[in-house]
Amino acid sequence: MFSIMMRCWHDSQTNSTRLRLVRTDTAEEIYPQNGSFLLRITVDEAAQVERCFIRHIASGQEVYVQSGPGLQAFIKSCLLADAE
Numbered sequence: 001m002f003s004i005m006m007r008c009w010h011d012s013q014t015n016s017t018r019l020r021l022v023r024t025d026t027a028e029e030i031y032p033q034n035g036s037f038l039l040r041i042t043v044d045e046a047a048q049v050e051r052c053f054i055r056h057i058a059s060g061q062e063v064y065v066q067s068g069p070g071l072q073a074f075i076k077s078c079l080l081a082d083a084e
Helices: 069-079
Strands: 005-010 016-023 037-044 049-056 062-067
Touching: 037 069, 049 069
Parallel strands: none
Antiparallel strands: 005 016, 037 049, 049 062
């Protein structure tokens, strides 16, 4: 199993968002490549399935993550400061 602990926070002194990644098995800090990602969530209400589409902008690589109800609420409540 490969697990990573991700910590993100807003640095008010620099008005920037900070990110720290640490491997849970070795406690080593991971330094990610520079990059931008598109995160899109869609809901198929008939099937009661939420899909999260992630695209790495520079390479065009894409992946889908599928979940039951709650994925969108989880992302909004845990990752977004101004969840609507």
